[in-house]
Amino acid sequence: MEEMKEVIETLKQMTLEENQQASGGNESTVEETKENMYIRRERVYPDIPRQVGFAFDNFMLLHENFKRDHPERPARLMSIYTHLEKTQILKQLPKIEFESVDEKYLKMTHDQSLINTVDLSIYNSKELRRGNEVPKLAKETHYIDNDVYVNKYTKECAYLAAGASVEACKQVYSQEGQMDAAFAAIRPPGHHASCEKISGFCLFNNVVVAAKYLQSELGMKKICIFDWDIHCGDGTSQILYQDDSVLYISLHRYDDGMFYPGKAGSPDLIGEEKGKGFNIHFAFSAYSNKNISDMEYIYACTDLLFPIIKEFGPEAILISCGFDSAKGDPLGGIGVTPLGYSWMTYGLMKICPDIVVLLEGGYNLDALALSSEAVISTLRIDPNDQESFDKYIEKRWSSEQTFNQLSEKSLQKAAKEFREPNAYLRKLLQPFWKCLQPESAK
Numbered sequence: 316m317e318e319m320k321e322v323i324e325t326l327k328q329m330t331l332e333e334n335q336q337a338s339g340g341n342e343s344t345v346e347e348t349k350e351n352m353y354i355r356r357e358r359v360y361p362d363i364p365r366q367v368g369f370a371f372d373n374f375m376l377l378h379e380n381f382k383r384d385h386p387e388r389p390a391r392l393m394s395i396y397t398h399l400e401k402t403q404i405l406k407q408l409p410k411i412e413f414e415s416v417d418e419k420y421l422k423m424t425h426d427q428s429l430i431n432t433v434d435l436s437i438y439n440s441k442e443l444r445r446g447n448e449v450p451k452l453a454k455e456t457h458y459i460d461n462d463v464y465v466n467k468y469t470k471e472c473a474y475l476a477a478g479a480s481v482e483a484c485k486q487v488y489s490q491e492g493q494m495d496a497a498f499a500a501i502r503p504p505g506h507h508a509s510c511e512k513i514s515g516f517c518l519f520n521n522v523v524v525a526a527k528y529l530q531s532e533l534g535m536k537k538i539c540i541f542d543w544d545i546h547c548g549d550g551t552s553q554i555l556y557q558d559d560s561v562l563y564i565s566l567h568r569y570d571d572g573m574f575y576p577g578k579a580g581s582p583d584l585i586g587e588e589k590g591k592g593f594n595i596h597f598a599f600s601a602y603s604n605k606n607i608s609d610m611e612y613i614y615a616c617t618d619l620l621f622p623i624i625k626e627f628g629p630e631a632i633l634i635s636c637g638f639d640s641a642k643g644d645p646l647g648g649i650g651v652t653p654l655g656y657s658w659m660t661y662g663l664m665k666i667c668p669d670i671v672v673l674l675e676g677g678y679n680l681d682a683l684a685l686s687s688e689a690v691i692s693t694l695r696i697d698p699n700d701q702e703s704f705d706k707y708i709e710k711r712w713s714s715e716q717t718f719n720q721l722s723e724k725s726l727q728k729a730a731k732e733f734r735e736p737n738a739y740l741r742k743l744l745q746p747f748w749k750c751l752q753p754e755s756a757k
């Protein structure tokens with residue numbers, strides 16, 4: 316332990332000296348850098364398999380719509396939990412203990428009016444108008460937005476989901492943390508909640524709250540949010556629209572603006588001011604072809620998205636993990652399999668091994684269970700041990716061929732549905748990313 320502290324101190328000193336040189340010895344810049352420099356922690360237990368923390372609290376099952384069936388329901392989390400228990404994976408995951416989120420991180424993410432809306436959501440608005448601030452009965456549900464229902468427990472669930480996101484990051488990225496990666500099985504989801512508006516089953520934007528924690532407490536300068544939910548994370552996109560310290564990448568169904576959340580998912584929305592080029596919407600259509608699956612996603616990642624993330628060089632990768640892009644999901648209508656999620660996870664780990672996965676959507680219970688298993692099992696594999704990864708996917712998901720053997724040509728052919736959106740986005744983003752520029756222009 317003492318030795319570790321010494322190494323960290325030496326690293327800090329080296330970085331400071333480097334900065335001192337770069338700034339020509341300017342004292343104030345050095346002081347500022349000292350406060351904000353993120354230093355990656357060494358692995359706590361280098362000789363044992365990667366430790367993947369699991370954040371779950373059954374209190375989050377209490378947010379429920381008693382009025383009518385709703386896809387965002389408690390059974391979603393239970394299907395993940397019981398599957399991990401049945402497959403004996405759960406007992407191998409250190410538990411992440413967490414509490415309600417500290418309001419200061421919410422304030423960095425949302426307007427006070429949104430926080431107030433969540434705080435007051437336990438009261439029925441009709442009752443409030445009548446001046447009766449009476450907490451609702453547990454089984455009563457009302458709507459505080461077109462598609463956001465609340466009951467008596469919703470507020471606390473929202474605070475817990477955001478709290479789990481922060482704690483997962485603390486465990487993976489802070490010096491006192493113990494874990495290599497984390498998976499947070501949380502609800503309500505977050506990526507549609509914007510600065511001032513709850514929306515799309517989402518109250519607090521958990522992933523942005525987590526990013527704000529990383530920036531404010533650990534001084535991180537470069538965070539990547541990779542969002543593979545079938546819907547564009549329009550809330551995340553909006554909050555970070557002028558931010559160049561968080562690279563937001565959303566891979567989503569768009570259908571020319573006919574798919575939720577409509578035009579907010581447009582590929583033309585690439586950020587503004589210094590954030591221009593850091594808001595990336597890979598938007599595809601699926602109304603004519605419902606067979607979109609792993610190959611298309613792998614193509615988009617290999618050809619466009621992963622090179623951009625590599626060039627960005629993130630200190631942290633947070634996955635906005637919606638499994639409504641999975642095969643069999645009633646809302647998504649496409650067909651990513653556990654193998655596809657596993658491949659994407661491993662690809663991201665190779666760019667940055669420290670990953671925190673936060674659950675967003677996903678409404679098919681079997682797909683939720685299996686896809687979560689795939690992501691968690693992958694997080695446990697050493698990112699430098701390609702052989703173990705290949706063996707794992709072959710054995711568990713019976714892949715016919717390992718993906719790294721695919722030629723670029725065969726991938727392009729298999730993913731023809733994605734060629735057009737890929738080319739369109741590449742052109743839009745070319746001015747901002749060297750990796751997209753032709754060799755001669757670099």
Ligand SMILES: [Zn+2]
Nearest residue numbers: 544546639676
């Ligand atoms: Zn979704």
